[in-house]
Amino acid sequence: MDIKEFVQTFAQQFEDTDPAEITADTEFRELDEWSSLTGMCIMAMAKTQYGKIITGKELKECETVKDVFDLISSK
Amino acid sequence: MTTPYTLVDKNILITGASSGIGRAIAILCSRMGAKCCITGRNAERLEDTLSQMQGDGHQAIVADLLNEEDRAVLVNALPKLDGVVQNAGVGSRVPCKFVTQTDIDQVFTINTFSPILLQKELMQGKKLSAGASVVFISSMAVKYPSVGNAIYSASKGAIQAYAQVLALELAPRKIRVNCVCPAMIWTDLVTADGIDKDDLIKDQAKYPLGRYGSPEDVADLVGFILSPASSWMTGSCVELTGGGNEL
Numbered sequence: 001m002d003i004k005e006f007v008q009t010f011a012q013q014f015e016d017t018d019p020a021e022i023t024a025d026t027e028f029r030e031l032d033e034w035s036s037l038t039g040m041c042i043m044a045m046a047k048t049q050y051g052k053i054i055t056g057k058e059l060k061e062c063e064t065v066k067d068v069f070d071l072i073s074s075k
Numbered sequence: 076m077t078t079p080y081t082l083v084d085k086n087i088l089i090t091g092a093s094s095g096i097g098r099a100i101a102i103l104c105s106r107m108g109a110k111c112c113i114t115g116r117n118a119e120r121l122e123d124t125l126s127q128m129q130g131d132g133h134q135a136i137v138a139d140l141l142n143e144e145d146r147a148v149l150v151n152a153l154p155k156l157d158g159v160v161q162n163a164g165v166g167s168r169v170p171c172k173f174v175t176q177t178d179i180d181q182v183f184t185i186n187t188f189s190p191i192l193l194q195k196e197l198m199q200g201k202k203l204s205a206g207a208s209v210v211f212i213s214s215m216a217v218k219y220p221s222v223g224n225a226i227y228s229a230s231k232g233a234i235q236a237y238a239q240v241l242a243l244e245l246a247p248r249k250i251r252v253n254c255v256c257p258a259m260i261w262t263d264l265v266t267a268d269g270i271d272k273d274d275l276i277k278d279q280a281k282y283p284l285g286r287y288g289s290p291e292d293v294a295d296l297v298g299f300i301l302s303p304a305s306s307w308m309t310g311s312c313v314e315l316t317g318g319g320n321e322l
Contacts (some may be wrong), residue, residue, distance in 0.1 A: 037170060037222045043269050044173035056271035 001050060002043055008071045013041045024066040046072050079304035083108030086154045086204075087301060090140060090193070091163030093120035095262035096212060098127070099290035100160050103298045105129045112153055114138045115163070140189040150193075150200045157204050158301040159197065161190040161234075162212040166264035168223035178226055186230035191237055206249045208301045212240045212293070213254040214313060221322040231256075235312055242310035251309035253300050258316040259287040283318030 003024055010028075011019035017033045028034055039059055046054045046068075052075040054068075062068045087104050091097035093115030105128035112138045113128075115121045121135045132170045135288045136152055138145040140163055169178050190211065197203055213235050218226040235254050242252035259265055259279065265287075266272050279287040296315055299305055 040168065040170045040223045041172060044170055048173060048175070053269065055269035056274065057269075059269075060271060 001069075001073060003066065006072075009045065009066055010068065012066050013038060013045055013074055022065060024064065024069070026065050027063050028065055028068075029063070036075070042068065079306070080299065080302050081108055082158070082298065082302055085157035085301070086112070087158035087160065088112045088113050088114070088153060088156050088197075089160040089162060090190075092115045092124050092135075094124075096257075096260060096290045096293045097160070097162040097266070098124045099294035099296050100162060101133075102127050102129075103294040104158075104290070104301065105133060107298055107302070109301075110154075110159070112136060114140070114149055114157075120164045122177050134249040140193055141184055143192075145195055146189075146196055150196045150202060153197075153200075153202050154181050155204050156197070156202050157207050159194075159203070159207065159209045160212070160297060160301070161194065161210065163190070164212065164264070166318075167181055167227045168270055169226060171184055171225050174226060182226045182230050183233070186227070187237075190234060194241065201244070203248075203250055206306075207251075208305070209238075209241070209245070209250065209252045210297050210300050211235070211252075211254045212297075212314060213238075213256045215256050215316055215319075216322055217256065217312075218314075219258070219320065224322065238312075239310050246309060247302045251300075251305070251306075253308060253310070254312040255286045255293060255296055255300065256314050257288055257293050258282070258292060258314075258319045261287050261289055281319065282316075286317065288315060 007024055011022040014033050017031055043054055046052045050072055052072050054071055058071055087102045087109045089097055092101045092113035101111050104111050110132040112134050113124055115265050116139050118137045125135045125266040136149050167182045198279055211234055214231040216224050217232040238254050240250050245252055
């Protein structure tokens, strides 16, 4: 898993946000489209795309897309 | 003075009795005087439930209700029943966009298909006494949508619809069939698929009664539905919500 590919996959979880807006340093909760459902999709993405389980609590501690990348990488 | 709020000498089957709501129901039924057959997949935890029950004559039968042979062994071992609590179930939180065939199979097999097949086998085995009471543990998830809960809600909605037809078919023998629909109850299910417990602790304050329910809250209602005190009640889905109107 490399960060560039991860950022793209992360961005795909958003429906109406321009993927160009999302980088490794993006604080994803600041995005207009972010909601608890998006959070659930990120957790499901970790499971289906990367075979890793992350919890809501762990995701809550992440601020940037890179934080999520590091979290999933650490599993 | 006698009271109808009793289960003295009634034989009651409780599925999913190795933890949570099932365990609380088993303990309550024993205190109300019932002789219980408890079943679950984990022998150790089932024994733990048994050790907390009052009175004699209870039996614990380890069975995986997804397995046809296990169900056959269970049904054969049962006495004639005055009550059945179809409680075994599993939680699931997956956004619709990510639902897989595996999610659907797992949740529906445990929450819907296995209870339906067990019920058939109990009836074919002539294990239900006339006047018995059958209780399905459903959920307010059927009525209160919440994100990620689609498959779980659908599985419980299906069992409710099934139970209402079963109520009609068993009414001639005065066998009653009802569903209990709890809102959020503190069990392992509510933290399924990575849901943060701290968020739930905060969330329960939104319930008018100030908290989520306990397994014992559900057991108290089930004890009533199993008892002769509810003998004119069938085909109902009883809501147990702490006043909350969302999950």
